[in-house]
Amino acid sequence: MNKDIEKQAREFFAAENFDKNSEYYCKTRDIFQARLDKMIIYLLKEQLKEEDAYILSAIAGEIGNNSFDHNLGSWVGEIGIFFAYGKVNNVLTIVLADAGQGVYKTLKKVKPELKNDIEALRTAFNEKISGRAPESRGNGLKFVKANIKDRGMHLDFYSGSAKAELNYAEKIEAVNGSYQGCLAIISLKKI
Template structure:
């Protein structure tokens, strides 16, 4: 993604819609356009990508694509940037009445997943350090991703008997593992799972060749093989 300006004709072509549709979306606020002094409407490439793909797809594209930093709006190279963006999420949620009872929990599990990216990859980033962090309040979605070691390689350092990514995710989300980092990964994700189930949220978490789908509405936790291999971790929180 980049900050290049794309005018309305090319934007309509990129989104595979008509110019009239873009005008309606601009007027309704669904996809607001920027306007030049001369009245020409244009969009930033990153905004079109976000609208077209959504936060989760952009996170997955970053993890599975070539090694390059994501757009600065979504990139948190260190915990300082991550905590700053987490504060923005909290501010956006706490002022909305519908989240008055749950915003602190949404922020807590987002912080837990995001902090894992830094805690368990410090000094061991395979290529791009830091995390992807984007949220869409209207769609009630938060996407997090890193290009780190992943859950399997992290836990295998203390549980060498772990055989595969799916087993590693199962352990991380369901077993209490005492001790210091990297063991704390298991404890933190168990907390995340409990919050998701207790509050009817949904979490989709991918690492390596496996996924964990935790569905609070149906009170289920499923660990599956994934057709796509994710070098680090990718998560989508629906709240």
């Protein structure tokens, strides 16, 4: 995988770059599911331990499906997600991105006191809350956080002008520039 994959993901949904025929574009959940199945085969071929491969797939599945769950009928840009995986400098890397509403806008509907993207990310990774209330949801990103930590993985999750960096610890901070929807970069050095 190209080392500029993060840049490619970040710019993928810009009108001048959008390529509906890209191998990384999953317009629908079904396409994402099929490519997730294929990723598991790839991870096992790359000698990743089965237990890590399955957890990693569950994490990617949660993040990718979140994009579809929370943006159905409300996509800001193109429908669907960007989903790429492979090795970058021998580090296994999975990148997911969408041009959706982002975490702040989604959660503010159910937690109006949220003030900014940082508070929204802190809430998303730590509180049982879902933008789709009254449906009882909101466990996906807590699962992601716990298993990134337990398995020695690394996650950079961007939404709006904030970034959550998760590994053995959690750091949520403002970043320069902003990303419209959500951009997640998962990495694992064990491969």
